[in-house]
Amino acid sequence: MPNISKLSLYGEGLGSTTIYNDYLTHGKIWYAVVKSAKYGYVVGVTRNCVVTVFSRTDLPDFKTYVRNEILPIIG
Numbered sequence: 001m002p003n004i005s006k007l008s009l010y011g012e013g014l015g016s017t018t019i020y021n022d023y024l025t026h027g028k029i030w031y032a033v034v035k036s037a038k039y040g041y042v043v044g045v046t047r048n049c050v051v052t053v054f055s056r057t058d059l060p061d062f063k064t065y066v067r068n069e070i071l072p073i074i075g
Contacts, residue, residue: 009023010033028047029047030046030047031046032044033054036065038068038069039065039069040055041053041054041055041062042055043055043065043070049070049074051066051070053065
């Protein structure tokens, strides 16, 4: 992969594809974008746990989401 510094792959079945696993051997995942089934939010989470919400929400609801959905998986 000459001259490639960043690569974006997406899709529901991405984790089970050969291309995903091939590219994963060349570096760590930096950013994942997911949609919460429970809250419906579309959020991005970096490997150092910065959470960005792309959906419209207010701060108290976003904090509740982070406490209930993000903290348990990074914990």
